[in-house]
Amino acid sequence: MNVLVIGTGGREHAILKALRKSPRVENLYCMKGNAGTAEIATNVDVDFMNAEAVKKYATSHPEIDYYVVTPDDPLAAGIVDALESVGKRCFGPSKAAAEIESSKSFAKDLMKKYGIPTARSETFTDYGLALEYLRRVGAPIVLKADGLALGKGVLICDTLSQAEEALKEIMLDRAFGAAGNRVVVEEMLRGLKYTPGEEVSLLCFTDGKTVKPMITACDHKRASDGDRGLNTGGMGTFSPCPFWTPEDEEEVMRTIVRPAVDGMRAEGRPFKGCLYVGLMRTDGGYKVVEFNCRFGDPETQVVLPMLKTDLLDIFEAVTDGRLSDIDIEWEDGACVCVVLASGGYPIHYDKGDEITIGNVEDADIVHAGTARKNGRLVTNGGRVLDVVAKGKDIDDARRKAYAAVAGIEWRNMQYRHDIGIKYREG
Ligand code: AMP
Numbered sequence: 001m002n003v004l005v006i007g008t009g010g011r012e013h014a015i016l017k018a019l020r021k022s023p024r025v026e027n028l029y030c031m032k033g034n035a036g037t038a039e040i041a042t043n044v045d046v047d048f049m050n051a052e053a054v055k056k057y058a059t060s061h062p063e064i065d066y067y068v069v070t071p072d073d074p075l076a077a078g079i080v081d082a083l084e085s086v087g088k089r090c091f092g093p094s095k096a097a098a099e100i101e102s103s104k105s106f107a108k109d110l111m112k113k114y115g116i117p118t119a120r121s122e123t124f125t126d127y128g129l130a131l132e133y134l135r136r137v138g139a140p141i142v143l144k145a146d147g148l149a150l151g152k153g154v155l156i157c158d159t160l161s162q163a164e165e166a167l168k169e170i171m172l173d174r175a176f177g178a179a180g181n182r183v184v185v186e187e188m189l190r191g192l193k194y195t196p197g198e199e200v201s202l203l204c205f206t207d208g209k210t211v212k213p214m215i216t217a218c219d220h221k222r223a224s225d226g227d228r229g230l231n232t233g234g235m236g237t238f239s240p241c242p243f244w245t246p247e248d249e250e251e252v253m254r255t256i257v258r259p260a261v262d263g264m265r266a267e268g269r270p271f272k273g274c275l276y277v278g279l280m281r282t283d284g285g286y287k288v289v290e291f292n293c294r295f296g297d298p299e300t301q302v303v304l305p306m307l308k309t310d311l312l313d314i315f316e317a318v319t320d321g322r323l324s325d326i327d328i329e330w331e332d333g334a335c336v337c338v339v340l341a342s343g344g345y346p347i348h349y350d351k352g353d354e355i356t357i358g359n360v361e362d363a364d365i366v367h368a369g370t371a372r373k374n375g376r377l378v379t380n381g382g383r384v385l386d387v388v389a390k391g392k393d394i395d396d397a398r399r400k401a402y403a404a405v406a407g408i409e410w411r412n413m414q415y416r417h418d419i420g421i422k423y424r425e426g
Pocket residue numbers: 119142151152154156186187188189190199221278289290
């Protein structure tokens with residue numbers, strides 16, 4: 001089969017690498033891709049936010065049998081619906097199902113309706129009413145712009161004055177544009193054992209009926225060591241989550257994941273694709289921090305290397321509604337991903353710096369924001385490379401990943417030195 005993956009980042013490169021292992025895959029394509037995807041796929045320069053352009057490409061390329069749509073923006077824009085309308089087979093949710101991520105108030109209403117544990121919340125479209133509510137409940141409190149905001153629309157407020165400032169930023173200054181038409185004001189969740197709290201990402205395959213969880217991963221959202229600095233798209237991940245037990249998986253599947261998938265079906269929005277469940281372990285059990293309608297980035301980079309089952313087989317089973325027929329198997333051991341970013345990320349950063357990659361024997365290099373300029377590999381984004389290593393445990397994988405990082409450089413490279421250390425038990 002010929003398969004095209006839509007997206008530009010490390011997650012897409014990781015998916016392409018996993019698909020490359022399938023004996024049934026012939027040619028791979030990436031719309032639009034990066035310098036890394038170009039090594040294993042043909043990059044296609046079409047604007048994937050333009051449904052008409054994507055449909056035109058799909059109808060004039062009958063040789064492509066299957067499409068995988070992974071970023072939040074094209075999913076929210078209905079690119080899967082557009083491709084299906086011209087008879088193409090896809091992996092990814094419809095626009096209506098993608099609202100579980102693209103509207104935080106929709107996700108909160110779904111959770112309320114189906115009794116799924118999450119932080120208590122209220123949604124406001126009116127600034128005055130929201131302010132009144134904030135003053136009544138006080139801090140600490142969490143404010144979330146309703147729509148997509150590049151992962152930056154969540155403001156954690158320790159004091160009431162921070163909360164008032166955050167509300168102004170979202171609703172009056174429109175710091176996140178139309179995403180701030182509505183604001184979700186949410187109770188601050190606390191972890192059971194760690195501060196600021198233990199979070200785990202559980203990615204699940206679902207065909208709308210059957211759900212199969214993947215192995216767990218932990219992200220590091222803040223830019224700097226020790227969870228300091230601004231929130232980013234993710235500076236590194238490791239898998240599996242050290243505190244996660246089989247009993248936890250049973251609880252989360254029973255109280256959260258299955259009710260969410262069944263609820264989406266009952267709402268007439270069956271969710272097909274990868275449902276990302278962001279969880280916090282609290283003293284009242286696991287609670288949902290967020291749902292995403294797609295593979296996480298950089299969670300995918302540590303989860304897919306551990307997958308033993310053919311990824312294309314799973315994707316097609318999701319599309320055809322026969323996921324219950326597939327056994328999904330995972331490797332033992334652990335995987336760590338260290339993100340190498342441009343200096344200044346996530347605010348201002350340069351592009352076009354030449355990258356040198358030395359000895360990276362025990363690791364795999366996934367490209368996130370790279371390009372080729374006159375044959376040279378250069379930076380082309382905030383997150384540039386993902387260094388991924390497997391090991392017998394997290395420490396072993398971590399050692400291998402950082403040994404490879406030492407052989408990579410460009411002007412102003414920045415990364416976290418503490419990926420894989422948190423949540424050590426004991
Ligand atoms: P999100 O974009 O929804 O993943 O939020 C980004 C980060 O903000 C999460 O990974 C959490 O660390 C934090 N966060 C979001 N909602 C809450 C909450 N209700 N309580 C505590 N932390 C939260």
